[in-house]
Amino acid sequence: MVITRAGQRIGAGDRIATRRNDRNLEVANRDTWTVTAVGRRGGLLVTSDTATGVVPRGNVTPAGAPVRVLPAGYVTDHVELAYATTAYGVQGNTVPTAHVVIGDQTGAASAYVGMTRGRVSNTAHLVAADVAEARAQWIAVFGRDRADLGPGHAAELAAREAARDRQDRSPDRTAAAPPRPVVPVPSVPRPEAERRGPSLARGGAAPGIGR
Secondary structure, three states: OEEOOOOOEEOOOOEEEEOOOEOOOOEOOOEEEEEEEEOOOOOEEEEEHHHHOOOOOOOOOOOOOOEEEEOHHHHHHHEEEOOOOOOHHHOOOOEEEEEEEOOOOOOHHHHHHHOOOEEEEEEEEOOOOOHHHHHHHHHHHOOOOHHHOOHHHHHHHHHHHHHHHHHHOOHHHHHHOOOOOOOOOOOOOOOHHHHHOOOOOOOOOOOOOOO
């Protein structure tokens, strides 16, 4: 039995995951293995987990060499049990059976990944008082991850945003804005003739006067 730095107990027959790339050991992050033997100093003899239907990803682990020896230092710091992982961690994997735990933060994308990994069966687990509450929780899962609900929902969000923008520019808000300063128009001096009024005819009175 080996105890990792995180406190996990690992023994023969356990399914584990290596969590750090190491070319010298020929293992990659998130490769999965089955422990076949535990060394006296804490090392592990592991076999590639392809027999369970999980295909290791990446090109660090050659397909023709499924057996690895993991030293105690690597095991302590970079190995964890692989019976459970996040939805992100199992993307692209295929297993005989899959189980996904549903919580308050589970979104549609995570539920989809968890419910499509198993070839034989996929089971969702949640805590509910009765079937009605369980159904309500399951429906709520697919009301999350709003950005993934398709173009129709995106159009609705855009319409709401436009309406909010129009409200921000309403007359009440416009009236509250400070008035713009009035730029004075420069005065232009009038011609001399306009300042004196109608000119008098040479040698006589103005037209229409005294007739």
